[in-house]
Amino acid sequence: MVSADVQLGEKTIIFHPNLVNLYGCRIGDGTRIGSFVEIQKDVEVGANCKISSHSFLCSGVTVEDCVFIGHGVIFINDTYPSAVNSDGSLQTADDWECLPTTVRHSASIGSNATILGGVTVGRHALVGAGAVVNRDVPDYAIVAGVPAQVIGDVRTKRQCVAHEKVGVEAPA
Numbered sequence: 699m700v701s702a703d704v705q706l707g708e709k710t711i712i713f714h715p716n717l718v719n720l721y722g723c724r725i726g727d728g729t730r731i732g733s734f735v736e737i738q739k740d741v742e743v744g745a746n747c748k749i750s751s752h753s754f755l756c757s758g759v760t761v762e763d764c765v766f767i768g769h770g771v772i773f774i775n776d777t778y779p780s781a782v783n784s785d786g787s788l789q790t791a792d793d794w795e796c797l798p799t800t801v802r803h804s805a806s807i808g809s810n811a812t813i814l815g816g817v818t819v820g821r822h823a824l825v826g827a828g829a830v831v832n833r834d835v836p837d838y839a840i841v842a843g844v845p846a847q848v849i850g851d852v853r854t855k856r857q858c859v860a861h862e863k864v865g866v867e868a869p870a
Contacts (some may be wrong), residue, residue: 699718712731713730714732714733719735722738723742724741725743727746730749733751734751736753738755740758743755744765744803745763747761748765750766751769752769753767753768753769754773756774757775757796760800762805763804767801771811771813773815774813774814796815798815799818803821804821805819805820805822806825807819810827810828811830812829813825817832817833817834817835818834819831820834820839823841826843835848838852840852
């Protein structure tokens with residue numbers, strides 16, 4: 699379901715509108731959204747992004763332009779989630795703090811990664827599949843593992859791949 703309060707950019711593609719849950723969010727021009735995606739209120743997704751199936755973007759998430767989000771990526775916006783307060787009363791929106799999370803321009807997040815609240819994934823960074831990101835990811839960093847650790851730099855890896863394609867050795 700795409701709620702009437704969703705702001706969709708031009709040429710945005712929602713592959714199966716009856717198999718998504720979008721409400722109170724803004725989606726930029728040319729962004730593609732797969733099946734079984736939920737994007738909650740107050741989420742901003744930039745232009746030319748790809749949000750793959752089964753992903754969950756909760757309130758407080760900002761995704762800049764040209765970001766790739768793999769299948770089953772989960773964002774979390776609360777450090778200490780609970781259904782009730784210490785007195786046993788049901789929690790309301792006033793009883794917890796929504797932690798903002800930002801995914802910067804051209805970052806890529808691998809399938810089944812979990813991004814905890816309050817972090818920033820840097821520009822052009824690559825988060826490995828299944829990683830749990832619990833602190834900021836620097837620009838151009840490759841992170842993987844639980845918890846996610848920096849294991850490389852996309853500028854070096856992409857350069858090596860480009861050289862391999864043309865049969866030239868990568869620089870030392």
